[in-house]
Amino acid sequence: MSFSLNFKGEQQISIEKGQSILKAALAAGIPHYHACGGRGQCTTCRVLVLKGEEKLTPPTSNEQAIKKVNKFPDNIRLACQTCVLEEGVEIQRLIRDEIDRFIFVDDYAADTVGEIGELRKLALFFIDVRSFTPFLEANLPFDVIHLMRRILGIFKNCIVQYKGEIIDTAGDGLYAVFGLDSTIREATESAVLAGFKILEDLKIYNNTYVRPYFNHTFEVGIGVHVGNVVVGNVGIGLSHNLTVMGYPVNIAARLQAATKELNNNFVISALAYRLLKNPPYSLDCGYLNLTGVSNAYEVKLIGQPYQSISASPTGKLLNGPPNPPLEQISRHSGDMIKGKN
Structure with a gap:
């Protein structure tokens, strides 16, 4: 019928x-x-x-x-x-019509991930260059752009090597995700390995080029977290940007921002740390108060102290006995609360 x-x-x-x-x-x-x-x-x-x-x-x-x-x-x-x-x-x-198609989904991105928006669990990776402003103020524009291209190139190569996807760049930092084509455990491993590769490659670049020619050393801060986020393409014909949004993204960004106060160049949430098959040595751990976040986040410090940046005393982690009561030590956005080692 x-x-x-x-x-x-x-x-x-x-x-x-x-x-x-x-x-x-x-x-x-x-x-x-x-x-x-x-x-x-x-x-x-x-x-x-x-x-x-x-x-x-x-x-x-x-x-x-x-x-x-x-x-x-x-x-x-x-x-x-x-x-x-x-x-x-x-x-x-x-x-x-074509205008409607560009608004919702265009032909260019029809086969890409997140075309219509979907909920995914990903590893979220933020990195930012430290001690860049003094270099910018003391050197010619050509040198500033040249070195920044080289540094961002290091970031990109390491992230791509471990199958990450760069979502956004801003000034001297960027934001990437891992796990678009892998499990969350594999994604977290890849994010951490990419971070350590960046730290090693940047060290080589400093020793062989930046320090000899510019008497300067670049350092970075890395923050890694995992969580459920919305993945989608918001291109409207001008660009075809993959966007990853959600509460965990804000957490990852704040972890990266807290690295200077914590005097450690690689901070990872305990939630992400527990997903690692072979977790790296954690210099310390504790609970981090983040601006706009109601609950304190347990974090692990898996990097090294900065060489050219003096950490704020209020940002240091305090050691304590096993399972001590939480004791707030400051109200700064990156301050720590006592936690167990």
């Missing part, structure tokens, strides 16, 4: 009983977009029901979940999840 289905402003098509609106539209040559492949995991095939809402099958569990999250009204349906039961249904596609 078949029915007629009217796509307002486009054409009237035939749809079989039990056939989804999406499949019928595609069979009729209507370029109905469906980024998730028609599995009810995105909203790009949604339609506005103009007539005959009661003549459609009820929302599936997948559609109900999506409609609840997006607060869709009853007359918005997912074409991939909806079938026609009777004659007299009229609908309108909501993503119909």
Whole structure:
């Protein structure tokens, strides 16, 4: 048994009983977009029901979940999840032209990860150059840009070597993620290995070039955390940027920012540390108070003290007996609370 289905402003098509609106539209040559492949995991095939809402099958569990999250009204349906039961249904596609496609998902990024936005558990990696401002003020613009390119090149090579993905750069630092194509344990291992490789390669670069020619030494601060984040592409035709957002990203960024006060160039959350198969030696551990974060975070210091930066006394970790009560020692954003070794 078949029915007629009217796509307002486009054409009237035939749809079989039990056939989804999406499949019928595609069979009729209507370029109905469906980024998730028609599995009810995105909203790009949604339609506005103009007539005959009661003549459609009820929302599936997948559609109900999506409609609840997006607060869709009853007359918005997912074409991939909806079938026609009777004659007299009229609908309108909501993503119909190239402008709409650029806003939601464009052809360039159709095969990339996170195209429509998805929840993933990733290792989050932040790194920033320390002691850069004095160098910037004392040297020519050409030298500043040249050395920064070399340093960012070191970062990039190490991150790519361990299958990380650079998400953003800002000034003399960057933000990367690991785990887009691996398990969270593998991702955390890779993030830590990439960090140690950067520290080693930067040391070589300092000794062979920066110190001899510029009488300067660059140091970095690295912060690593893990957590569930939203991965998606927010390009609108001007760029095709993969974006990773979420509360754990803020934690990772703050861990990196706290490295100077803690006088250690590599700080990792205890949550991430426990995922490591062969965890490196931890110089110390404790609980870190972070601005805007209600709960203190347990962290591990797995790097080395800075050579050219004096750490703030309030940022030092205090040793204590096993399982001591938490005792706040300061109110600074990167201050530590007593914790066990």
